[in-house]
Amino acid sequence: MFLEASYLQLIGEAFEGLYFLLFHYRLKPSDIQLLEKHFPYYSTLKPQHQREFRKKLEMIVSQKKFIPRGGMKEVSMEMKLMIGASIVQVTFGFWKVFLSHFKKILIYPDTYYSTISKQYHRGEVNPRFGMIVLSWSCFVDGFVDNQDGVNLGVHEVAHALKLENQIHYNQESNFLHPGIWRDFLKHSELEKEQIRIGTDDFFRERGSVDEDEFFAVALENFFERPEEFKLRKKELYHLLVQLLRQDPITLKSA
Template identity: 35%
Template sequence: MIIAALIVIVVLAMVLFLFFKIIDVLYLNTFKRPLFVHFYLKKRTLKPNRKLILVQQFSFYKKLSRKHRSYFEHRVACFIDDKEFIGRDGSFVDDEKKVLIAATAVMLTFGMRNYLLDVVEKIIIYPDVFYSTINKANHKGEFNPMVKALVFSWKDFKEGYAIEDDNLNLGIHEFTHAIHLNSLKSGDTASIIFSDGFKELQEILKLRNVRDKMIESDYFRDYAFTNQFEFLAVVVENFIESPKDFKVYFPEIYYKLRQMFNFRFAGY
């Protein structure tokens, strides 16, 4: 009897899961966004000192509703526990580093159901610029998918938040690279939306008048036009740091990014 009951439970669970997947796909195809984003059996909270770092140093968090703040804290706590933080060249990994780096990842994935980014396992932190063995040059930051590591110069990471509307943010830039690769390797709803949106974004950029307007505007820095991957990382910096200007200057691209990241909060 016990075995039979277990079999029934397993079968019912499989049927419910399949039903959910069908509904999720139908909703995705109809509305171009996930059926839901936040669902937690038990929400985690941050220690008071870690929460204070968010309140004092992360303005995006303060723009969220009370409900969304609790979700944000839960995700930051989970992200910190999921990743290995490594200090190099004398860089001590303290709560400030963990919270601000995790908060950057959580901010960018806040419209996505899966936010832990399987393509990232380690966060390596140097005090300043470091020598990259990949490109044989000094770097401020890099994403190394071969070893699933994001690497930051802490000095330059902090400078990215010192001026919040200059469209220069190392953390946002490198995490965008990781999210981009994650979308190519994962088959979840958010990844499909992101990948499809990126393809549509590339089609927009093939229009000569659009590309010329972007270059002439001086709104995006020149590095954006290095290749398609750097383009995305740069425009996301602009999207996060100066959304009102972005919406005015390039509304079609703004709304495509908003759809890709499912940003429906904090005034975006």
Template identity: 40%
Template sequence: MSNYLLIPPQEYDWLEGFTFLFLGFIAFSIVTFGIGFVFSLIGYFYYSLSFRANTAREKRRLNKFHLSATKLTFLQINFPFYKQLPTQALKDSFAKKVALFSSIKTFVAQDTKEEVNSEMKTLIAAYAAQVTFGWPHIYLAHFRTIYVYPDVYFSKKGVNYHKGEVNTKGAIVFAWKELAQELDNASDGRNLGIHEMSHALYLENMIKNKEYNFIPKKYIYDLHAAFNNESQLDQTLLRDYAFNNVIEFFAVASEVFFEKGAILKAHKPELYDLLTHIYNQDPLQGNYPLKIFRGTSLGDYLEDIFGVKKWGQKFRKWLEQLNPSKKGSSRH
């Protein structure tokens, strides 16, 4: 054997330390992945059990509330979201949520001697029910008072007249004339009720109380990413006001999501899909709430939270490229 192939042992002793480091890294990665997977399972069962328990509790609570025939007729005539619900059971649940929201909030008339009437309360409560319909146990608990002005009002926070606003102290404000005008055009992608209630939903998820942090953080991160991405593109669906900040982006996108959902899905499917997860409902599919948070599918949960199914599909395509004869053999 040639002498140049005989490497003295001391020349490769340093590899032993590197080997231990490499094996340690592999072991650490496996343990970390295992811990992460265990926590994902805990998260799945937490969402499953808590969502079911909260939903059952709210169903019992909702059964105590009912809308009058007059208010139901008002919704049927004037509120498209209610009219498009695919089953009577969903309509009943929505109506009960409107009734409950109306009863637990304080409505205060501003700049007028007249009180907030039944029609006003029903419409405002309906918008609150719409944005929370995918979350049966959410009633925007932090926001206890609804102020209603007869027309645009001069905000104490600024130097402009406002149509509506939401503040972190627990108040939602509307100019009734502007809100009522939404009844005449419910498909233009601009809606004051949806806009302000989406602000309330976003803040409700952030402010610590009995309801907060109900939207998985993944989707909040994705919303910020979508805001950064969309602000770099030419816009046709979202008006310029959306790009002031991520909160306004969410509110403006929500208006389009609920009023022009088919167009949004056709042109920006990823944004539409993200909003279905934030609202936990898919109006185009008549899915309230989404199956993912009913706790019925671990696969769907892992797919949504970690993209497991997406990576599985990429791996399958890679295998098909390596072995074209097997293409199309997988089950669907």
């Protein structure tokens, strides 16, 4: 029985590999121009890191299923590239992490109503169905001011990253160092309390809800305003550098 299961798994992996080779998306010059113009993280990378970024982005776009919702007729390549780039950005320190559990990305044109929570949402992550859900208008808003520490794409991908680390079936788990994660959680308790009582205005109020929200808000600031983050929260910043295995400051070209 075990041999049969292993054999079927090998066949499945072979078909997945063949599918990827046949339908692997290759970035066009216009795609690269889009990234250079509209995705600040990519445009400020050193040339060698830009090449690595593009290669991983091609794999992300090829692997994910982008699904229009809420009256949206289709998902454009621009949408796929920008959302895929957000996944690459957050996972850039982990070459073999593609958030494989989250195979579907649902995109609404604007905020959407959830029949489960009975509330309007900007975005969410659903591990049960392997989905990341985004409002496109809110996603785009995150790039209007790329230094305000508010970016929906980074926020939702951060949630997915934390969940992916805990999912064991797809060989993408336990990539976040447990000791560094524990240290991060210790610091987050103090930061959340400072947000609640109003003694620190660096992180927005959403970060005080729980450890998941603080992690997502912290990553928004880590990527959007790393210099200020490092200046004001040096120890916490270095913990994230170690945890995510990347430093947005040193990755930038001169």
